[in-house]
Amino acid sequence: MPDREVPERNPAVPKHVPESLEPSASPEPSASPEPSERLDLTEAGEWKGVSPKYVVVEIVGTIVNAVVVCGGASLLWLLLDQTWAMWVGILVLVISIINLVFEPRRVRAIGYLLRGDDLLFRRGILFQRFVAVPYGRMQLIDITRGPVARWLGLADLKFVTAAATAGVSIPGLAEGDAESLRDRLVELAESRRAGL
């Protein structure tokens, strides 16, 4: 495992890592064998997705947003005769429609993974993002439910750390799942807690 594959342009990464830091726990030694443009962590394990019903929450949110903005824009346009408002409204409408088309795929792209010592989270298709947060860094866990989500029996789980940016927020979990996941995470964090 000491000689994992690094692209040959960067021959010196592992030089100064003492034994204690060798990531020997992770099972797979190699990065992706064939060059891929996408950021991918397929070898990390089995990703857990969020509830497919979460698409509805996103769609409702997008529609409400679009209706509010377009309504405001058309008011400006029709009553105050502001032509630029019409263009803004059309732009928002087009973006919202594109969003609606991609919504199911975006929801499918949300995933989380409970690894041995940390929580891995991924999100996004066009703008991808992977976050790994060790369980021991947990400060608190929030569960919130919006009106639509509550109607569908969904909940959002938020894993908060001391860093404002390192929070992981997993939306659209079934309520029972969210609560059991919270209990599991708290339990994991208790056994691995680190000081601040």
Add this chain to the structure above:
Amino acid sequence: MSEPVASVPAPLAVPRTDLTDGEWHRLHPATPLLRGGIFMVAIIGFIFANLRERLIDLFIGQENHGGDPIDEIYQRGATGWALLIIAGVLIVILVVFYLSWRTHTFRVNGEIVEVRSGLIFRSNRKARLDRVQGVNLARPLFPRLFGAARLEITVAGQDGNVQLAYLGSKLADDLRRDILHLASGLRQARQPADTPDVLAPTPGDDAAPAPLGDSAAPTIIGPPTAHSALGDFATARYNEFRAPDLDPEAAPPESVVRIPPGRLIGSVVLSGFTVFLLLAAIGLIVSVIAGSSGWVLVAVLPGLIGSVGYYFSRVTKTLRFSIAGTSDGVRIGFGLLSTSSQTLPPGRIHAIEVSQPILWRRFGWWQISINTASQASGRSSTTPTSSIILPVGSLADVAKVLELVLPGFETDTHRALVENGMLGGRRRDAGVADFYSNAPARAVWLRPFSWWRTGWAVSGNVALIRRGVLARDLILVPLARMQGVRISQGPVRRRLRLASADLLTVAGPVTASLRVIDVDEAVVLLKWMSTGAVRSALADTSHQWSRTEATPPTKGATE
């Protein structure tokens, strides 16, 4: 009043003060006066302004002009009433001061520091000693003249500090020491061989613990009573004023970095602010020559004058800077008129940035700033709690400071790594090995100048990020304190097979982000960092105060 504490750890060293006995104590009697220092000055100024003519008359002896409030009162024969009112106001002020002083009490025991204050709106603040992020000892100018100091025990969070304002100067020094010893008590109990001898009380010091019997009446903390005579008092003040803030016996002198005043002034002058100022001045001159009206001058001149004040405050604030390692962490002191000295216990630093603005390159100057969990940023509190732990220093100074703040990061390899991160780059490494894993050449599209310096490395328990070519940056993140890793990729970076990576730390001036990195390497980085974070947190010994086994299940709330 003083509820018994469940488990006070055995005293490790004889405390220097009797304040850490868990009883309630009061602050310096002049506290209300000092806290309202500026306010009092304003009142006195107001009175003087109103009675100015009166005073001039008194000294010069001309006749009255009338219209003076005092004359008015005198002429109406209301002198008695006026005196009565003044006396009444004075008594009310005194009573309020007395009561606010009486109700402002604090206690320190083996586990907590607690402050109660307030007459009508009571407030109570409690900080756990095992969560202490730092202890600051601040001496603003006005209290300093009276030999008083403010002790702040900071814990994590935006406004997370417990203030003991004000204490006698010497007392505050000793109390800081006692608090730090109590906070590190666990460590000392665990590995007694590690504790150096500085804990032993100095002979001749009145270090004997005070009898705890009279718990009914909290002890009053005043200025040292030995200085009864005015001359003694003045001498003591002068000595305190002059003496450097560092405890000479607690700091190994060779690790202290000193900044020559010339370099300090030079560094302040050669800042981005000066460039801005010069541009503004050039613009001004051009506009005047071009024949614009004088209003531009009127609008800009006050700002120019104000900038002189900015330089002055920058210089006085960082003058007499000192940094030293003590047995309880790194101690940073600065300030000429208002002094402040921070103590950062080991393991409280979340990220370190060594940076060099382009104007400093010629002189080889560097600056070091840090992230801590208790950033008192943006608050209008008068404490100059700073995130800058080295305002300006040479390469050797940087090495010394890094040794202090990253214990165990001092082998030759580490030094080479740091130096490489500060000065090196991919292009240079024809003969010399570059220890960093650099961004590929195609990153030139996104980082046309700095791509060859953008790289990362992991060494021991520290992650290093090198970046920036105009303003050089080297960021060091102790993995044990890192909160998480994020790698992300947008459409542009996808086309270039690049990604960006962030090491997430607590908020502060340092952001450990790597904007361009090879895609495959980003995955490697995520793996290494996440594994390293877990491992070094488990093996973390610098965080002596954390209780790994006996932590009560109160998460989050106590932070």
